[in-house]
Amino acid sequence: MIPQLQTKTETNIKLPLAFILFGLISFVTAQSLLWMNTAALSNGTFRMPDLWMAAHFLLLGWAVMVVMGAMYQLVPVAFLTPIWNERFGFIQFFITAAGVAGLSIALSLKPDAAIFAGSLAVIGILMFLFQIAMTLLKQKKANIMSWFVGGALVFLLLTIMAGIFLTWNLAFGAIVDYDALFKSHLIFGLTGWFTLLIFGFSYKMVPMFSLSHGFAMKWAKGAFISYIAGLILMIAAVWSSASWLLTIGWGFLWIGFTGYVIDMREIVKKRIKKKLDQPFVFSLISIIFGWMIHTSALLMSIVGVTAVTAWSWMIYLYIMMWIIFSIMGYLYKIVPFLWWTHKYSGSVGKKNVPTLKEMIQEKWGTILFAAMTAGVVMLAVTAMLEMPGLVFTAQAFLTITSSLYVSSIVRVLTR
Numbered sequence: 001m002i003p004q005l006q007t008k009t010e011t012n013i014k015l016p017l018a019f020i021l022f023g024l025i026s027f028v029t030a031q032s033l034l035w036m037n038t039a040a041l042s043n044g045t046f047r048m049p050d051l052w053m054a055a056h057f058l059l060l061g062w063a064v065m066v067v068m069g070a071m072y073q074l075v076p077v078a079f080l081t082p083i084w085n086e087r088f089g090f091i092q093f094f095i096t097a098a099g100v101a102g103l104s105i106a107l108s109l110k111p112d113a114a115i116f117a118g119s120l121a122v123i124g125i126l127m128f129l130f131q132i133a134m135t136l137l138k139q140k141k142a143n144i145m146s147w148f149v150g151g152a153l154v155f156l157l158l159t160i161m162a163g164i165f166l167t168w169n170l171a172f173g174a175i176v177d178y179d180a181l182f183k184s185h186l187i188f189g190l191t192g193w194f195t196l197l198i199f200g201f202s203y204k205m206v207p208m209f210s211l212s213h214g215f216a217m218k219w220a221k222g223a224f225i226s227y228i229a230g231l232i233l234m235i236a237a238v239w240s241s242a243s244w245l246l247t248i249g250w251g252f253l254w255i256g257f258t259g260y261v262i263d264m265r266e267i268v269k270k271r272i273k274k275k276l277d278q279p280f281v282f283s284l285i286s287i288i289f290g291w292m293i294h295t296s297a298l299l300m301s302i303v304g305v306t307a308v309t310a311w312s313w314m315i316y317l318y319i320m321m322w323i324i325f326s327i328m329g330y331l332y333k334i335v336p337f338l339w340w341t342h343k344y345s346g347s348v349g350k351k352n353v354p355t356l357k358e359m360i361q362e363k364w365g366t367i368l369f370a371a372m373t374a375g376v377v378m379l380a381v382t383a384m385l386e387m388p389g390l391v392f393t394a395q396a397f398l399t400i401t402s403s404l405y406v407s408s409i410v411r412v413l414t415r
Helices: 014-036 036-042 049-079 084-109 111-137 144-173 180-209 218-242 243-269 278-303 308-347 362-384 388-412
Strands: none
Touching: 014 036, 014 049, 014 084, 014 243, 014 362, 014 388, 036 049, 036 362, 036 388, 049 084, 049 111, 049 144, 049 180, 049 308, 084 111, 084 308, 144 180, 144 218, 144 243, 180 243, 180 278, 218 308, 218 388, 243 278, 243 388, 278 362, 278 388, 308 362
16 A cells, blocks of 8 residues: 555655654653752642743654644645755755754753744744745645634644743743733644644645545534634733633534534544554544543633643643643654655565565554553653652653654664
């Protein structure tokens, strides 16, 4: 089944791999920084410079850079149109990598100078948005995936705009409501950019990895509309301080996410491939985690939970168990496919080549994914119970597990 994904729209493998390798380094860096700051995690003190640095290495350095790399490979395959300009993509990589690293470090060492390093990251992200927009404009016919990806890109733009204002406030003083702007930054980035993007590409990758046919995707349009409505209501709520509006917003997000879950369930049920690859199963499990977190957040909003620590750890679980786990699972499939296609696709039938399954250590991946899940749950629970010794142990465990995950991905490139 591998050759069916090869098209004349393939991207130079060096481009997506550059982003992915930078992301892998950032992932270990972020976990190590969190390990060095477990005292703050134990106290529930999240708004501090060192944790800002860790968060931006995790979300910008790891998640955004990996997603960019994956999109350089997946957009041509999913939309059957080549990347607009690969050389432009390489330039964008170096600018974005320098900007992300500079911004993350500046947020810890000199927050009032973060706007200068952040400007470079903004330029890089704007270049990426331009690249993808020019690529999608060449698409002959838009589909529901186009709407999800397009919506995600809009929210990425809003995220960096909010980020610019936040760093401006750090450098030159408040010009707007900082708290509302900070919450908007989180909503735009986490629930807007990342979630809509995962939705969109799941409608392509879940059928592809499970070999599914004959599914309807009847909830896709409703999920998109409902989730967008929820995002708009939540932004309105944080600026108006209307808690009832926030609850309604969570309700719409829950409806949208539930529609997405129903569609994914139908796709998996109609698969031809009876035994799914374990890394892909981890991505499917992250969908369940995402739904559980949306449900918990809705219930917390309904009963009126206002404790900052409780919501902070809910955001952490949202980031790790929905966004990061989704990326980790899909990356375990994407990198072997990228490398196999680059190194062996031209040799099929001419000499013995490894199968795609032989490119990865699937059982080892299963152990790592289970360990990551246990570590994240242990960290959140022990932190909320204010058990600093166990918090330190849990984050140390996550740092080691993350390093092993990265080494297992890099190992593929030696095959």
